[in-house]
Amino acid sequence: MKRLRKYIIANLSMLFLTIFLPLFSIASVIFLIKLATYTSVIQLSIWEMSKLYFFILPEILFYTLPVTFFIAATLSIFKLSTDNEIVVLFALGIHPNFIIKTLVKPALLLSIVLLFDFFILFPHATVLSSNFISYKKSEAKFNLSASEFGHSFGDWLLYVGKNNPDGTYGNVFLFNKNKKEEVLVSAKEAEIINDSAILRLKLSNGEGYSYSKEKFSQINFNTMFINDTMTTDLTTYKTALGYWLSDERKDSKRRMFITDSLLSIFPLLSLLLVASIGIVHVRQQQGRIYLYMFLSIAVYYGAILGLQDLISFYTIPVVFLTWMIATYIIYKKTIVARF
Numbered sequence: 001m002k003r004l005r006k007y008i009i010a011n012l013s014m015l016f017l018t019i020f021l022p023l024f025s026i027a028s029v030i031f032l033i034k035l036a037t038y039t040s041v042i043q044l045s046i047w048e049m050s051k052l053y054f055f056i057l058p059e060i061l062f063y064t065l066p067v068t069f070f071i072a073a074t075l076s077i078f079k080l081s082t083d084n085e086i087v088v089l090f091a092l093g094i095h096p097n098f099i100i101k102t103l104v105k106p107a108l109l110l111s112i113v114l115l116f117d118f119f120i121l122f123p124h125a126t127v128l129s130s131n132f133i134s135y136k137k138s139e140a141k142f143n144l145s146a147s148e149f150g151h152s153f154g155d156w157l158l159y160v161g162k163n164n165p166d167g168t169y170g171n172v173f174l175f176n177k178n179k180k181e182e183v184l185v186s187a188k189e190a191e192i193i194n195d196s197a198i199l200r201l202k203l204s205n206g207e208g209y210s211y212s213k214e215k216f217s218q219i220n221f222n223t224m225f226i227n228d229t230m231t232t233d234l235t236t237y238k239t240a241l242g243y244w245l246s247d248e249r250k251d252s253k254r255r256m257f258i259t260d261s262l263l264s265i266f267p268l269l270s271l272l273l274v275a276s277i278g279i280v281h282v283r284q285q286q287g288r289i290y291l292y293m294f295l296s297i298a299v300y301y302g303a304i305l306g307l308q309d310l311i312s313f314y315t316i317p318v319v320f321l322t323w324m325i326a327t328y329i330i331y332k333k334t335i336v337a338r339f
């Protein structure tokens with residue numbers, strides 16, 4: 001029995017890798033194209049693109065692994081059928097439940113990994129990605145306006161005379177106007193300082209003028225900081241549980257929690273259906289297996305997406321129980337009744 005289990009798991013592993021790598025590559029390309037759209041707003045180096053890719057890696061794995069396991073498990077059992085090995089096993093008195101029990105361990109392990117992925121890794125990666133993009137957008141707003149006359153820098157209008165080779169700016173003028181007074185600041189040099197995700201403008205060797213109806217004043221300075229003008233809107237994150245329970249993007253996280261919970265347990269829930277589809281009489285059903293796999297995935301995903309807005313969190317027990325009962329009935333009628 002141990003050798004038989006190893007044989008089935010070996011076939012499953014080989015097919016799993018064969019299917020997973022193309023799916024993972026396609027999903028990666030799609031997400032990389034999505035990331036590339038950010039370059040129209042922010043400047044990203046190769047290393048920064050790589051960081052963003054690593055941030056979305058848990059999401060890519062999550063949406064490829066359940067489908068990969070279902071297809072690989074079904075095809076591995078189907079291969080046993082086409083090689084007439086299933087007939088030999090049943091002739092030796094081995095019950096179809098043995099195949100399901102053999103697949104339980106890898107399915108359970110994958111479900112645990114998926115639950116950890118979406119509940120722990122996904123919030124962490126999502127917050128890191130969101131904060132990184134937010135910071136780069138704030139930085140880009142300044143970089144884009146640094147050499148333009150009359151562009152806004154927070155509450156100031158900014159003019160930069162030249163860009164120095166060392167990354168600083170020369171001949172900088174800033175103008176601020178409110179109801180009571182107007183302020184004009186000039187400096188020979190300026191540079192951007194990132195202090196805890198807050199962009200500051202450091203001015204060196206300049207003059208400042210403030211004038212209103214009542215008075216006119218002037219100051220000379222060696223160094224001046226203009227603070228809190230480009231504060232990055234960062235998402236706070238402490239624990240995964242705090243992320244899921246917070247009110248920020250509540251509806252989006254509710255739908256995500258429902259969908260990801262059911263997708264996480266899909267490898268376990270699909271085992272009866274895997275056996276029902278994979279164990280076939282080759283001459284009669286060979287051409288239907290791919291149709292059945294497609295319909296199974298479409299129905300499961302469709303049920304999740306269709307019910308979550310109607311019955312909210314009740315979608316999880318409803319889909320779970322309905323799917324288990326339906327697949328058990330199919331398994332009983334198509335497999336147990338014949339073998």
